[in-house]
Amino acid sequence: MMLTSQDVARLGEIATLLEVSGYPKPGNVHRTQDFEDMSYEDFLISSASIRENLDVAAYDGSRYYPNMLHRIPIGECILNCVRNTQNLVNTNTNLGISMLLVPLAATFGALLEEKSINSLPGTLDIIIKNTEPEDAIALVKAISLSKAGGIDNKTSEYDVNNTNTIDEIRRNQVNLHDLLDMSSKYDKISYELTNGLPVILNYGYPTYCKYMDEYSRNDVTLEIYLNILANVPDTLIDRKYGEEIAEKVSKKAQIILKDTEIGTTERLDKLKDFDIFLRNKKYNPGTTADFTAASLFVGLVDKYSQSGL
Numbered sequence: 001m002m003l004t005s006q007d008v009a010r011l012g013e014i015a016t017l018l019e020v021s022g023y024p025k026p027g028n029v030h031r032t033q034d035f036e037d038m039s040y041e042d043f044l045i046s047s048a049s050i051r052e053n054l055d056v057a058a059y060d061g062s063r064y065y066p067n068m069l070h071r072i073p074i075g076e077c078i079l080n081c082v083r084n085t086q087n088l089v090n091t092n093t094n095l096g097i098s099m100l101l102v103p104l105a106a107t108f109g110a111l112l113e114e115k116s117i118n119s120l121p122g123t124l125d126i127i128i129k130n131t132e133p134e135d136a137i138a139l140v141k142a143i144s145l146s147k148a149g150g151i152d153n154k155t156s157e158y159d160v161n162n163t164n165t166i167d168e169i170r171r172n173q174v175n176l177h178d179l180l181d182m183s184s185k186y187d188k189i190s191y192e193l194t195n196g197l198p199v200i201l202n203y204g205y206p207t208y209c210k211y212m213d214e215y216s217r218n219d220v221t222l223e224i225y226l227n228i229l230a231n232v233p234d235t236l237i238d239r240k241y242g243e244e245i246a247e248k249v250s251k252k253a254q255i256i257l258k259d260t261e262i263g264t265t266e267r268l269d270k271l272k273d274f275d276i277f278l279r280n281k282k283y284n285p286g287t288t289a290d291f292t293a294a295s296l297f298v299g300l301v302d303k304y305s306q307s308g309l
Contacts, residue, residue, distance in 0.1 A: 046097075
């Protein structure tokens with residue numbers, strides 16, 4: 001790849017900016033819609049706040065792969081993304097994005113000498129499996145700091161609300177892969193990171209590749225978002241409202257994809273209606289937004305891997 005760690009970090013920031021700016025991205029904050037507790041500007045600030053740690057992850061990925069993998073600070077970089085953001089934004093805007101983009105950045109760093117992105121899932125798996133208990137502890141701290149649902153309250157082991165969790169992780173030598181694997185049964189981001197990136201590589205990234213040269217960045221972002229939501233019921237909606245509602249939302253996305261074409265006025269009208277429906281019901285496909293940002297990240301790195309920035 002003709003990219004530096006700084007290039008990788010820049011593309012990660014751009015991916016998050018494209019994702020949050022997607023209009024009208026149904027059920028989420030976008031350039032014309034805020035939530036009561038978070039605004040479009042909050043997400044712009046969050047995008048700028050993660051770049052430094054994406055650079056660290058990518059640089060250390062290139063520095064320590066393949067012989068000193070335990071020194072790649074995956075957990076610390078995720079925690080620092082959340083800390084840096086919360087110094088400027090008083091709400092959780094990028095825990096899920098950080099959980100996806102930091103390991104991806106480290107993997108891209110490890111693959112800087114590679115000519116193909118096909119090694120991404122296997123290399124990511126090797127890196128996460130060689131993390132340390134301190135990485136798992138940092139993730140627990142990041143979840144607690146962000147006050148977000150995820151690994152907490154789903155299992156009696158390593159609950160972020162349990163004051164003994166950090167000591168138990170150290171005592172039992174639980175690393176980041178172990179922790180994510182435990183939570184993968186109910187959290188799709190955890191599943192994604194421990195099972196070869198199925199959402200990103202089966203839905204998000206192929207959609208980017210299919211449309212990136214023909215349509216606007218906004219249309220491509222929305223198409224990625226819709227494809228993921230149509231095929232993968234959203235974790236956040238499932239957690240708040242149950243599996244049946246999450247599947248209902250996915251079916252609505254499927255109908256829009258089937259009945260309208262990308263980049264058309266008809267598609268735009270349907271997306272606006274879908275956005276209103278989700279907002280009225282307070283159904284927020286937040287995990288889908290995270291997967292969209294990660295898919296854009298993979299697509300952008302692949303696009304510029306041969307030419308550089």
